[in-house]
Amino acid sequence: MHNIVNLIVNKSRDSDPGLEASMYRAKAQHPLSDARSPLPEEVNEAMWRLFVAIGTFWETVADPTPFRSRLQSFMANRIALMPLYADYYAIAKRVIDDLVVECGSEAAAYERLFTSKDAAKSPPTTPLALTRQSVSNEFLTLQMALGVLICTES
Structure with a gap:
């Protein structure tokens, strides 16, 4: 069995000499993502506030601070795979x-975003709807994927 595995691995390397060197460095990226400018800082900050508000409203995160860099990485990866996400974040x-202007406070604005039919x-x-479905819901899913849900007693 060991010889068969070696034969397959060596055959793969022979057919593509760069396979072993490149297989751990490959990064999925949309061809247009290099042409995008970085997100403006005010958009990054607004998305962070949204992430924090999601945790507060849905009681999923006791302290979101340790997850700030994960959110930034998540957003950067989304934009690299689909550059349209940069526009989604700006729209959000x-x-x-x-x-906030309509509702009079940030808390009321987030409540409407999270609960509006x-x-x-x-x-x-x-x-x-775009903000809720393509940004807010994905941030909530990210929180769950990171395992940051906390239990609250009723």
Whole structure:
């Protein structure tokens, strides 16, 4: 059995000499992602505030601070795979800013974003729905994937 595995591995290396060297360095990236400018700092900060608000509203994160770099990596990877996400994040910032003006406070704005029936309509046809489905829900999913859920007693 060991000889068969060696034969297969060596055959793969012979057919592609760069395979072994490159297999751990490959990064999935959309061809247009290099042409994108980095997200403006105010968009990054708005997305961080959204991430924190999700944890507060849904009671999923006791202290989100350790996950800030993970959020930044998640966003960078999303943009690398699909550059349109940079626009989604910019739109989300504008939607939240508009909701704060409409609702009078950040807490009320986030509550509307997280609970509005209009934001749940699929496929998203409004900036509010796009923000909820392509940004907010994904950040909530990220929190769950990171295992940051905390239990609360009823």
